[in-house]
Amino acid sequence: MSAPSVPPQSDGGQSGRPGRKPGPISDGVGPTHRAWLEPLRTRFLAGGLTISDLSERSGWAKSKISELLRGAGLYPRWEITHGLLQVLEIPTWPMRRLWMAAALEAHKKPDWIDGCIQKVALTTGPVEPPLEHQAFTDLNRDAYTAYARVFLEDQEAFEAVQETFDLLWLHWHEALASSDVVAFAWPVLRERVMDRAYHSEDGHPELTHAAFNTLALSHLTDDDARFRQIAESLALFRAISRLPAPQLDVMVLTHLLGLDHAAVADVLGTPIAAVHSTDRYARKSLTTVLGPQHDPGDAPA
Known part of the structure; x- marks a missing residue:
C-alpha cells in the first residue's frame, strides 16, 4: 500500500488545465525519500496545477521542480522542497522531519542538512503533532x-x-x-x-535472521540438536514468510511476538473474530506445507 493520498486542495477558483505530468519516480530513490515524495506528487497531481504553475508560484525553475518530483539528480535542498510545500499547502513540520531523515539516507552530511534548514524560516503548521x-x-x-x-x-x-x-x-x-x-x-x-526488508527472489520478505534469534536455540547445548533446530526454524519461518500478508502479520504478532488475539486485534484494527479466522487459516496452510509436526503455536516468541 502506498502512503495514503493527500486530499486535493482548492486552487483558488482556477480550474485545472492539462499540463505535462512528471515522469515516474526514479528507481534509485530510497524508501524514506519516497515516503515524502509520493504524497507531494499526489497533492500536485490532484490539485490541477502544472509544473509551470509550480514554477511561477514558488519561484523555482521548472527543470528543478521536474527533477524534484521525479527524485532525479541530486537530493533536493530544503529551500525548494519547502517552496513547493507552501504552494501545495502541505503541512511543513512532518515533511521537514521526513526530508531530514531522507537526507541522511542519501548520505548527506549533518552540516549540509543544517545549512539547508537554517535558510528557511518555518511559519506554517504546528511544531508538535496533535x-x-x-x-x-x-x-x-x-x-x-x-x-x-x-x-x-x-x-x-x-x-x-x-x-x-x-x-x-x-x-x-x-x-x-x-x-x-x-x-x-x-x-x-x-x-x-x-x-x-530484504526480499527473496520470489518477492517474499525474509525471516531468516528471526529463525536464528529464536529463544529455542539458546536452550540447546548439543550441536546436532542445534543444527536440527536451525533447519526446522528456517523451514518454518520460510513458510510463514510466504503466507498472504494478513496471515503473515497475524503469525508474526501472535507466534513470534507472543501477543494474544485481543492484542493483535488492537494493533491491526481488526475484529478479534477476523484474527481468530486468519490464525486458523494460516495454521492450516503451514500444516499443509510442513506437516503436522510443525505447529507454529510452538514457535518461540
Missing part, C-alpha cells in the same frame, strides 16, 4: 517496533517506525476521517517496513 496523534504514537510504538524488528535490524526498525508516525502526522485529518484510525495506520507501518 494530542490525539501523540497518544496514538505512545500506545502503538512498542508493538510497531517489535514487528519491525522481526524483519529489520534495530536502526532500520527505528527509522521505519518513526517514518510511519511522521506520515500519520502528515495525514492525520485523513486518518481521523477514516472508519478506524488503527486500521488506517497499520498499512502505513507495513509498507515502511517492507520497503526496507
